[in-house]
Amino acid sequence: MDIATTPPTERRRIALAAVKELGPQRTEQAVLKVRCPASHTVAAVYKTSAGTVVVTASGPGGRGNRDREAVGHHGDKLDSQFVDTLEATQFEDDAIPGGCACGPRSLSRKKLQDAVATHAHVVNLT
Template identity: 90%
Template sequence: MNIAETPPPERRRKALAAVKELGPSRTEQAVLKVRCPASHTVAAVYKTTEGPVVVSASGPGGRGSRDREATGHHGDKLDSEFVDTLEATQFEDDAIPAGCACGPRTLSRKKLQDAVASHAHVVNLT
């Protein structure tokens, strides 16, 4: 995909489709995981057919095994994920929204790109 010529909504749609192709065991295929100080997984980067794709949780999620999953009226998850290619145009914001049970966070697209380039497997947030 040509990042410079693909509009952001179309790029995110293609990134989501590429992540769905990884199947239900996609967590095992992550090239990078981002964790908060409490060891919650905040985001992950996957190698896909569209290139590296970042997936971040945008809501607090459940806090235990008995918590019910929040579901919207049409079956969509309320705590949806933010999915986009790790590469973006120079005109886009560097910030990637994320969150976990500890609260909302903002990740740097550039720092994630650097971590993937250096073959890091885990980034621990402070």
């Protein structure tokens, strides 16, 4: 995919499809996880067929592995996710929206790219 000529909405659609290809056990395939000071997972980065993709939760969610997920009547998760390629054009904002049970967060696309390049496995937010 050519990032420079692909509109952001189309790029996000392609990124979402690529993440879905990873299957239900995709968390085991993450190359980078971003955690808040309370150890909640704020974001994860995956290597996919569309390139490096970041997935962030944008609202409060469960606090542990035994918490029930908030699921709507038709099986849709009520907490939305932001899915996009980690690479973007120079005209886009560096900030990526994220969040956890602690509240909303803003992640730096550049810092996530640097963490992936240095093979960091976990980034802890301060």
